[in-house]
Amino acid sequence: MVAALRSHFNGKTKISGNFGSLSGIAAVFSACLLSALPAYAVEIASPDGRIVVDVDTRNGIPGYSITFNDKPVLNFSRLGLQFQKAPDFVEGFDIASVETKTTDLVWTQPWGEEKDIRDHHKEARIVFQSQTGPARQMTVTFRVFDDGVGFRYDIPAQAGVDAIKITDELTEFTFHDNLKAWWIPAYKDNRYEYQYAASSIDSLDVIHTPATFEGDKIAISIHEAALTDYASMTLRRPMMHGQTLKADLVPWADGIKVYANASFKTPWRTIQIADTAYELANSRMILNLNEPNALGDVSWVKPGKYVGIWWCAHIRTCTWETGEKHGATTENTMRYMDFAAKYGFDGVLVEGWNIGWDGNWYENGDLFRFTEPTPDFDIEKIAAHGRKVGVPLIGHHETSANIVNYEKQLDAAFAFSEKHGMRAVKTGYVGSRLNDTEWHHGQYMVQHFQNVVETAARHHIAIDAHEPIKDTGLRRTYPNMMTREGARGGEYDAWSHAAQGNHPDHATILPYTRMLSGPMDYTAGIVDLRFGEQEENGVSSTVAKQLALMVVIYSPLQMAADLPENYEGHPGFQFIRDVPADWEESIALDGRIGAYFVMARKDRNSPDWYLGAVSDEQARTITVPLDFLDNATTYRAEIYADGEGAHWLDNPQPLAVKTKTVTAEDSLNLELAQGGGQAIRFTPLAAR
Amino acid sequence: MVAALRSHFNGKTKISGNFGSLSGIAAVFSACLLSALPAYAVEIASPDGRIVVDVDTRNGIPGYSITFNDKPVLNFSRLGLQFQKAPDFVEGFDIASVETKTTDLVWTQPWGEEKDIRDHHKEARIVFQSQTGPARQMTVTFRVFDDGVGFRYDIPAQAGVDAIKITDELTEFTFHDNLKAWWIPAYKDNRYEYQYAASSIDSLDVIHTPATFEGDKIAISIHEAALTDYASMTLRRPMMHGQTLKADLVPWADGIKVYANASFKTPWRTIQIADTAYELANSRMILNLNEPNALGDVSWVKPGKYVGIWWCAHIRTCTWETGEKHGATTENTMRYMDFAAKYGFDGVLVEGWNIGWDGNWYENGDLFRFTEPTPDFDIEKIAAHGRKVGVPLIGHHETSANIVNYEKQLDAAFAFSEKHGMRAVKTGYVGSRLNDTEWHHGQYMVQHFQNVVETAARHHIAIDAHEPIKDTGLRRTYPNMMTREGARGGEYDAWSHAAQGNHPDHATILPYTRMLSGPMDYTAGIVDLRFGEQEENGVSSTVAKQLALMVVIYSPLQMAADLPENYEGHPGFQFIRDVPADWEESIALDGRIGAYFVMARKDRNSPDWYLGAVSDEQARTITVPLDFLDNATTYRAEIYADGEGAHWLDNPQPLAVKTKTVTAEDSLNLELAQGGGQAIRFTPLAAR
Known part of the structure; x- marks a missing residue:
């Protein structure tokens, strides 16, 4: 050779x-x-x-x-x-x-x-x-x-x-x-x-x-x-x-x-x-290939799941800007906090909480104030309520790519977040150039990002960055750099008819491409897949695929993106409540790019395993040996599968929930609908 | 509505x-x-x-x-x-x-x-x-x-x-x-x-x-x-x-x-x-949507199959330019004519026959002479031999995208072709701009093309254009505009290792894309799939897929592109001899873009049907109902399938030839190897 x-x-x-x-x-x-x-x-x-x-x-x-x-x-x-x-x-x-x-x-x-x-x-x-x-x-x-x-x-x-x-x-x-x-x-x-x-x-x-x-x-x-x-x-x-x-x-x-x-x-x-x-x-x-943790004790960085005043803005039942439909009100935020507390979520993201959204924020990013809530958002009251129910706010800093304006306020912004009990802040950089000048992908953005991460760390805040620089594994060195967008996420499914959003194969390509760089705040978990007014908008997915994405697309801050009122009483919600955001082990089991993908992950805080499988626009049956399970244990598999007739475009809602007793010697035949998926929780029943 | x-x-x-x-x-x-x-x-x-x-x-x-x-x-x-x-x-x-x-x-x-x-x-x-x-x-x-x-x-x-x-x-x-x-x-x-x-x-x-x-x-x-x-x-x-x-x-x-x-x-x-x-x-x-035939009697336009002094130049066992390895010699051309006559081909293409190839023709297209053979190409002797054995030359006009030089000689060039018994000329426009100035796709090329087609028609010559303007169905109006390249053809498989040429899915995309515009001179039918010196070059296909392409990729002038010495004695050659280039009927039976395609065609001059199926890099079994066959007839199916262990990259040669008796009520399970295919001839045995 x-x-x-x-x-x-x-x-x-x-x-x-x-x-x-x-x-x-x-x-x-x-x-x-x-x-x-x-x-x-x-x-x-x-x-x-x-x-x-x-x-x-x-x-x-x-x-x-x-x-x-x-x-x-x-x-x-x-x-x-x-x-x-x-x-x-x-x-x-x-x-x-x-x-x-x-x-x-x-x-x-x-x-x-x-x-x-x-x-x-x-x-x-x-x-x-x-x-x-x-x-x-x-x-x-x-x-x-x-x-x-x-x-x-x-x-x-x-x-x-x-x-x-x-x-x-x-x-x-x-x-x-x-x-x-x-x-x-x-x-x-x-x-x-x-x-x-x-x-x-x-x-x-x-x-x-x-x-x-x-x-x-x-x-x-x-x-x-x-x-x-x-x-x-x-x-x-x-x-x-x-x-x-x-x-x-x-x-x-x-x-x-x-x-x-x-x-x-x-x-x-x-x-x-x-x-x-x-x-x-x-x-x-x-x-x-990244350097070891440079931050020392990072016990203040906490993985978890969150809900938020966000999807409503994308599907236009609420607004970022103030007014009648303003989402980020004191009352609405406390309602989300109560919901999160009741069902075990770890945070509530609120977008549109601060000064700057009214008018054309896309063009006037210098109006954004990161320490000034809107008049209908009583931060003191909300923070107190969050402390009471044990659910912190997740902060939000939309910069509209105006880095100059953001950097001027940066330290104060994170001090403000820290003061009000936030553990994480979602940043945003909507716009085609930073300061109308620089690419999002150049050294300028890299330096700015590093500045944000280090500033946030001083205030014990973790970052969930949208419109970010791509991930290159910095979370090892800076464990408060938790997750980011950096790809087409679930929001693209909110804006239009299901046939116009993310193509069903998108989620079967991400695990082989974007996800190799690191965690992604995809914002899945939508269970009400059709909405909107004139023309019915919708998500190009079945419900089971939405659940599966919470396993397939890793994020240490994992958003359950749908509205509380859609979750309560929904048969798929139990899986969203159960699925963790921090893992002991992850094993990609099978797949083909652009066709399907199967991921198994073991909970970091219990002996449970989780499995997610997603398909493109083809229906398919995938046989998955369960040899990743502990060989000495019998498990109950709680299976969230595509229901009868489920189809990403024509009939997205059918979900079939069933249980089965399995061991590591078994295989499961996962039947995925067109544009469908399957999510499974494996819980130990007994030693074998 | x-x-x-x-x-x-x-x-x-x-x-x-x-x-x-x-x-x-x-x-x-x-x-x-x-x-x-x-x-x-x-x-x-x-x-x-x-x-x-x-x-x-x-x-x-x-x-x-x-x-x-x-x-x-x-x-x-x-x-x-x-x-x-x-x-x-x-x-x-x-x-x-x-x-x-x-x-x-x-x-x-x-x-x-x-x-x-x-x-x-x-x-x-x-x-x-x-x-x-x-x-x-x-x-x-x-x-x-x-x-x-x-x-x-x-x-x-x-x-x-x-x-x-x-x-x-x-x-x-x-x-x-x-x-x-x-x-x-x-x-x-x-x-x-x-x-x-x-x-x-x-x-x-x-x-x-x-x-x-x-x-x-x-x-x-x-x-x-x-x-x-x-x-x-x-x-x-x-x-x-x-x-x-x-x-x-x-x-x-x-x-x-x-x-x-x-x-x-x-x-x-x-x-x-x-x-x-x-x-x-x-x-x-x-x-x-094209206008009816504008040329009147076009009985002089004859579909058929051809061989040529061409593949050898691409795999470098001969050269376009004169010298020791010159392909276009009198003797070699007559050898190809004899081969064509013996096995029923309708023409012999010869590239490198004329003045202009020596030196850097790519840069010096004004040296090309379309009425001047090289000294070792005795056009009179060759034409006489062609008349004797009943196999005409197919002319060749490589212009290297120098339209000025070509148009000056255009009428004389086609008069020369006509005089020497040619019925078709292959044109070529290698180069990134016409006259170093114009795109191949603009009005200039469209006008030039029209000029060539009309000039050729006056001389009763058909055109097979390479590096052409795309097809828009003009063959209806000008039936001497027979076929063209206008896509990546088989030549890309000649130049490099099999893993570097056309990807196995290429032939499973063309039928849904390029082929919708019209015939293509793909130059398939390669049966010796590995060649070359230092590093072994090869075609990213099995033999069965090469045969199948002669059905799948329609061309009224269909090249059997391999060398005569590779055809003689090869078990797949019978199919290449049998398959026609003119059809009564064509029916696409099944397929998925980028995955597979199945085409059936009925011979225009016999009751025989032909079927071609091609796969991408996946192996697959396709069940094809034979209901396109005449319901009152029993057929012998001569099946050219991927042999045991066939694989486009590792093991391209295995071919399994078998026969089976079938009727329109049967289905066939076509088993295609990775990057494989299948070709079938159906011949009537008897009335049912």
């Missing part, structure tokens, strides 16, 4: 064996044709040996390639950076040195989709040294896990260079095969809120990450981890033909991609690899 | 019943709020009543809407045109008069996928008259068939306006539902040669037609018919939100969309509608 790969590589030949003490990492001393200095080619294998990364130079251009199960995945793909007024890292390089290490440890998430996370990888820190042109040094660190590869540029200060302006990152992902990509377009006004498209790599233009690529016996997701002070990476196909995607950093309005210090690290570029697409959902690599 | 539609329409109310003598066409006299003149709203139903078109004005803006099975398909969608230096057709209009008629006739194709075509439609010719602004008249003719709607602008000369420069066509297609679209991008350098993407309408940017839209119990294809002297129409989604696609005419380099006379007709804008996507493939509406 190594020899075969070598033969592509610029005439270099492997003349020594393993280098260093780690098996699986071979630094190869080779005869260099371009320079009198010795040069290395480096090979790093994953702990299980299935993923192999080769790092080398070709004609002085740094690059890497990847194989999986001895088959090429990425062909030689360049690495490099370009700067304004500083020598570029493009060519003339050779590998000067390599440091290697192996890590195998388990760390614990304070909350999450899985409690204990194993971080097992091999690392090679590779120093590329210029052989021609000005003296330059570019360090790239690769980490190879059983579930993928991460690498980051780690640039030391260069002689004579102070602050750096990055004008381009040359990182490539040159696919060996013309895989089928699942993607949303980048550089669009609607941010990440597009339904996913599927097409071959060689038909792509420019797309956001995470993007997922399917082939024969392989699935790949490309994304990034630990985006804290850099532009976000999109992927652009630069050639007329070909299967190369190139990093395309979202620029500032002035064209510069990133403003950096003389010494800087980029986020990790991540390439998750699995045999099948649904197994990508079991990868924790993105989290592993 | 009508009343319900009225209520959406600008306060107009229906105050009279049917207008004119035709049931199903109701011209509605209504109280107009904007003008003192009376105004009409027009409703036209398809012969079976399932499709209903309403034409009206809203605030003076002309528009139309469509329902299918009483459900809205297109909401009010505007009609209009804008001009340079002439009053626009945008607003201030009302319907002034309506002429209606019904047509029901059968016409016969000289060759085709179906011999006798029924044209059954209702027509309304609607005159919009300006009520405000300068006096203007815009006429739009609608034809409503059971399988869809066509409409065209038919603009009379306007007072004071001479030649017209169209700067925009405002035609909209405002979908009621957010359907799933299957599309290729427009305005790309690689012309139509992209793999199809699937995504929701509200995620689209700008796409080519035909584009296909799938919903619940409905499938729609939008395209155009009779594009003879206009720009081709692409579809652009103009809004951030929403499901409106707007006509986007491909401009000339100077920005003008169309240069027209004072009086002009646009091509027909077509909206084919069916209950399921595969039924779209049974629509002949595009042909029906």
Whole structure:
């Protein structure tokens, strides 16, 4: 294998064996044709040996390639950076040195989709040294896990260079095969809120990450981890033909991609690899590539479920703005708090509670005041009632993408939230540009986000960000960065006829794409699926699918989005009450992108398991072995299935609730309707 | 239904019943709020009543809407045109008069996928008259068939306006539902040669037609018919939100969309509608909207199968350019002619036969000479040999998109072809712009194409155009315009590893998209699926799928693309010899876009039926009732199926040939491998 790969590589030949003490990492001393200095080619294998990364130079251009199960995945793909007024890292390089290490440890998430996370990888820190042109040094660190590869540029200060302006990152992902990509377009006004498209790599233009690529016996997701002070990476196909995607950093309005210090690290570029697409959902690599908790004691960060004065505004039975139908009144909020207390929800979100919504807020975001309630919202009374019934408010900061206005008030805003007992704030950035100028995906937004997260942390507030920067796993480092939108959520189903909202396959694509980046505040759990006046609006889903989404789409702050009056007395409400928002373990069991997905999760605070399955517009029967259950236990399965004749468009309401006794040796045949789903709670009955 | 539609329409109310003598066409006299003149709203139903078109004005803006099975398909969608230096057709209009008629006739194709075509439609010719602004008249003719709607602008000369420069066509297609679209991008350098993407309408940017839209119990294809002297129409989604696609005419380099006379007709804008996507493939509406045969006796146009010196160039065992490996030599051509004669093929295509290929022809298209063979290609000897064995040459004119150079030689080129016994010429337009300037899809290419077709007809030559303008059914009017490329064809499988070529789902999307426009010279029939040197290249298909494509992908000039030496002795070759290229009848039997497709066709010259089925990367079993067979006959089915273990990537060669006796009452279970297919010939054994 190594020899075969070598033969592509610029005439270099492997003349020594393993280098260093780690098996699986071979630094190869080779005869260099371009320079009198010795040069290395480096090979790093994953702990299980299935993923192999080769790092080398070709004609002085740094690059890497990847194989999986001895088959090429990425062909030689360049690495490099370009700067304004500083020598570029493009060519003339050779590998000067390599440091290697192996890590195998388990760390614990304070909350999450899985409690204990194993971080097992091999690392090679590779120093590329210029052989021609000005003296330059570019360090790239690769980490190879059983579930993928991460690498980051780690640039030391260069002689004579102070602050750096990055004008381009040359990182490539040159696919060996013309895989089928699942993607949303980048550089669009609607941010990440597009339904996913599927097409071959060689038909792509420019797309956001995470993007997922399917082939024969392989699935790949490309994304990034630990985006804290850099532009976000999109992927652009630069050639007329070909299967190369190139990093395309979202620029500032002035064209510069990133403003950096003389010494800087980029986020990790991540390439998750699995045999099948649904197994990508079991990868924790993105989290592993983030830094450990930087906040210390975060017992004040509390996962949970919430309800809110929100859906009514989307279906137009209440308004954000003040007036007759204003949703955010003292009385209405206390009613929601009572409902939440009665049924065990952990918070009440109220949108439209503050000054700024009246008039055209979309254009006049500088009117928003984050410490000034509307006259009909008595914050003192509400906060007192919340304390009494044990249900805090969830704050809301819609900025309408006016960052200047928000940042001026930021500390006061979170102090206000803290003072009134809030544990979490939902932020919002509706608008096609920040301050009418900057993309939501550039370094400016990344920096602002970091500012918000850190400010919120000082006030012991968690963040649920809408219209956010994409998730890159920062919740590990900042556990108060809990959840976010960053995709088309349930709101798109509120605005129109069911045939006009999210397509039924949307929820069968998200788990393989957007959800690989982290939690999403999707706002599912709608049980009254038809509403509205003139033309009947509705959700493109059955009730069972709405319940299933509360398992399928992970969020540590999970909204049960429907109205209290629709929940009370509904046969599906019991599942919404039962399903937790914090998990011991999560296992994607089966699926096919754009067709179906099955997820099982174990409650973090009980021995119960939960299962969610969702289908696209096809009806289907999925056989699921229950071998994830404890082998020594008999369980009662409470099954929330599509009822007779259920159909996402014609007949969304039928729900069949039944119970069954099962063990780990059984299989269940899940029958999903067209656009349907199934949700199951497994509760231990007895030891077997 | 009508009343319900009225209520959406600008306060107009229906105050009279049917207008004119035709049931199903109701011209509605209504109280107009904007003008003192009376105004009409027009409703036209398809012969079976399932499709209903309403034409009206809203605030003076002309528009139309469509329902299918009483459900809205297109909401009010505007009609209009804008001009340079002439009053626009945008607003201030009302319907002034309506002429209606019904047509029901059968016409016969000289060759085709179906011999006798029924044209059954209702027509309304609607005159919009300006009520405000300068006096203007815009006429739009609608034809409503059971399988869809066509409409065209038919603009009379306007007072004071001479030649017209169209700067925009405002035609909209405002979908009621957010359907799933299957599309290729427009305005790309690689012309139509992209793999199809699937995504929701509200995620689209700008796409080519035909584009296909799938919903619940409905499938729609939008395209155009009779594009003879206009720009081709692409579809652009103009809004951030929403499901409106707007006509986007491909401009000339100077920005003008169309240069027209004072009086002009646009091509027909077509909206084919069916209950399921595969039924779209049974629509002949595009042909029906073209003008009848304008060439008179076309007995010189002969459908058939051909082989050629072509695949060898793509897999690099021969070259287009002269030299040691030159494919187009006298000897090699005569060898192909002998092979063709022995096995019943109707022509031999030879590429690289003429002056111009040596050097960088891609950049130097002005070197191409279309009457000058290379020294090693003795055209006199070859033509004589062809006459002797009864197999004509198929000519080849690669222009490298240099239209100026080609048009200078055009008449001489076709005279040369005619003189040497050729009946067909394959043209080629490789390059991202015509003359480095114009899009392949603009009026310039349309005019050039028309020139080529008419010039060829004068010399009794048929055209097989590669890198063409898209098909809009002109073969009805000009039956020598036989077939074309206009999509990613089999050649993409020649250039690379099987995992890098056409994705296995490509052939399961084409029948629902590209093929709705007309025949395609796909160049299937490859039986040796792995080849090449360093890295093994190959076709992303099984052998059975390659055979099936010769039924699935209709072309009246059907290439059996593999090398003679690969065919001789191959068990699949008998099917390639047997399968005709001219059909009595064609019936799409089953399918799902991007998953599978099943087509049955009856030979035009025998009682035999043929069936082709293709699958994407999934293996599947399809049960096909044989009720298309003659009920009074017993047939022998010669079945070419995927052999044991066949797989498009890992194991493409296994082919299982078997025979079975069947009748119209039987069903067959077609077992298709991953990326596989099945081809069947049904031959009458006896009367039952």
